[in-house]
Every structure is written in C-alpha cells, then in structure tokens.
Amino acid sequence: MVNEKRLIENFMELVRIDSISRKEGKLADFLIEKLEDLGLEVKVDQAGEKIKSNSGNIIARLKGSVKNATPIMFSAHMDTVVPGKNIKPICDGEKIVSEGKTILGADDKAAIAALLEVLHIIRGKNILHGDIEIVFSICEEIGLQGAKNLDISSLNAQMGFVLDAGGQVGKIITTAPSQNSLQIIIYGKSAHAGSNPEEGINAIQVAGFVLSRMKLGRIDEETTTNIGIISGGKATNIVPDKVKLEGEIRSRNEEKLERYTEQLKKIAEDTAQEFKAKAEVKINREYYCYNLSADDQVVKIAMKAAKDIGLQPELHPSGGGSDANIFNKKGFPSVDLAIGMEKVHTVDEYILVKNLKNTAEYVLSIINTVTSGEN
Incomplete structure (x- = not known):
C-alpha cells in the first residue's frame, strides 16, 4: 500500500529544505500547502512569535470517516540541528545519507515524510479512520520550545504518538528523563x-x-x-x-x-x-520525565499496531527528551516511537529505506488499530 517511490521522493525533497531551529518558515510553507492539498484543515499558532522563530507550530486536522473512533494525534518536529544547510541527500536504493558535509535530517523529516505518505494513502484508498490531528512543531532541538508553547487544549485528540526516536521501528519509548x-x-x-x-x-x-x-x-x-x-x-x-x-x-x-x-x-x-x-x-x-507502562492505552495501541504488521514491539527507556515529555506533563498521554533513523546529529546520519517504509506502515497500522477499536 505504501508507495515507496513517492515516499523516498518526498523525504528527499523535505531534507533539501533548510529548517534549522528558528528558521522553519520555508518548510512550514511547503507543508501547509501539502496538507491543504490533501484535504486537511490547517492552522499555525503563535508559538513562533514567543520564541523568535519565523514560523509557529502547524496543527492540521483530518475529519474522521468513522464517528466513534478515538481521536488521535501524530507529532513530528520541523527543525533540525546544524550543520543543516544545503543538505544533499543520496539514496542508493537501500540507504539514504547526506553527502557527508551536513546532517541528513531524518531527525525528524523521516517522520514528516511518513505522515505525508499515510495521508496520501488515506485519501487515495478511502481508508476508514477517526479524527486525526497532525502537529508539526518548531524548535524541538533547542529545548522542546515549540511543544512548550503549544496550547494542548486546542487539540481534540485523546492521545498522541510522537515519531522522534532512533532505533528500529517497533521500539516504544515508555519512559524518558527530566532535565x-x-x-x-x-x-x-x-x-x-x-x-x-x-x-x-x-x-x-x-x-x-x-x-x-x-x-x-x-x-x-x-x-x-x-x-x-x-x-x-x-x-x-x-x-x-x-x-x-x-x-x-x-x-x-x-x-x-x-x-x-x-x-x-x-x-x-x-x-x-x-x-x-x-x-x-x-x-x-x-x-519533566514521563513514565508509561504496557497497561497504558497509548502503549497498548502502539504494541498491537506493531504486531499487526509483523514488527516486534519493544518497550525501552530513553536518555533523551522529546515533545512527548512536554505533552505528558501537560496531561496529554503520548508515547515516543522509533522511526529507524541512525547516528542522528552527526554528518554520518542515515536511514534505511525499509525503515522509512516501516514507519509509514506503522502509522497506518496505529490508525487501523484505533479505528477498529481492537486495543
């Protein structure tokens, strides 16, 4: 169901758009157009004005085709670390890297590409789904500032899936530190x-x-x-x-x-x-830290969705923070999920094409799990 060619092309296009922290505006404009073309209602909040970015957080909504499904949110961040200007991605069919002078930007544009692919599939295949919200945050790499300035009460979703952990798809971060x-x-x-x-x-x-x-x-x-x-x-x-x-x-x-x-x-x-x-x-x-367990609904859904597509779910602690820390502190249950990116924040960063594809399939499986109510 995942269109691998389209997925790779979208990812390559995303990483070519410079979006270091506080300079996410060009990428935000690109994503707003994409999301609106895919039929989502899109808003941009005022977070950027508060933290001196040239964009705010993007909040996009796709109205559900199933009435009683639990509304959910997926989140990824738009900003990258440095050196993140003039990225030139190279794909050999199995692995995507930069030319070696910059980061790749799979952190976190692999997640953005996967989400765009899923939205294409939902629209093209008429996939049943409940209400879905997408949050593309700013300034995650400089202290989770976009998430800190997001009005969580503006979301209709009841739980969130943050796509921002390294490691193999199926890895679920259930606990992360305070800093x-x-x-x-x-x-x-x-x-x-x-x-x-x-x-x-x-x-x-x-x-x-x-x-x-x-x-x-x-x-x-x-x-x-x-x-x-x-x-x-x-x-x-x-x-x-x-x-x-x-x-x-x-x-x-x-x-x-x-x-x-x-x-x-x-x-x-x-x-x-x-x-x-x-x-x-x-x-x-x-x-602040968050601590979830296999008994929490958001974790149950993530585990079942992984199993349903043949992935082995593994619950892990993390040594790093993510937007999930902020969302959980605000009382919005969220879990951070691995998307297959490796050696992030270095010029050796890479992602395997199979993990890019697995991430999109995993998101689809989460949506199916929630829509079916089998969690």
Missing part, C-alpha cells in the same frame, strides 16, 4: 599576566578545578551529567576574570536529578570560595 540545564559563571580577578599575575585570580584555572571535581558522563543507568560549553577570557596577557560553563543533568528519577544538581552546584561554589573567587550558579528545569 535541568546548568550555567556556572566563575568570577575571578583580572590582572596583567606578565607584570603582576599575583594580583589576579584566574577564573579559567578555578573552572578547571571545578571540572576536575565533578563526576561527568554516566552516573548510573538512569542519570547522566555533562558540561558541554566553556567560554571566557579576553587575551593571553590578561588573567581572566570570568568564565562560563554550561551543561545539563538528566535523570529518569526526580530525587537523583535534584541530588546531583545540588552536588554540582555545591562543588562550583565551594571550589570558587577556596580560590577566593565566586561562583554564580543558575539552574533551569527544561522538561
């Missing part, structure tokens, strides 16, 4: 590095001691920490008086998240004081 972002500013004292360095307090050196005392990387099976950005200093002949460290703490356990966050804060403050410097620590909650 705190961490910013540490070390204030030292400037001085001439050659004439009177004794009068200075080297903020970069203090930061080095701070980092050496932190346990970074994987803390345990559900907790990770990372310092990913360091900036500071003005010139080689000036003792630096300020350095900024930026990082994150993630955990699927709230108590551990708060405990390790406080540990990193205390290390920074105590170490700075030891060197007669000062540490200013800012902590921000980026998103």
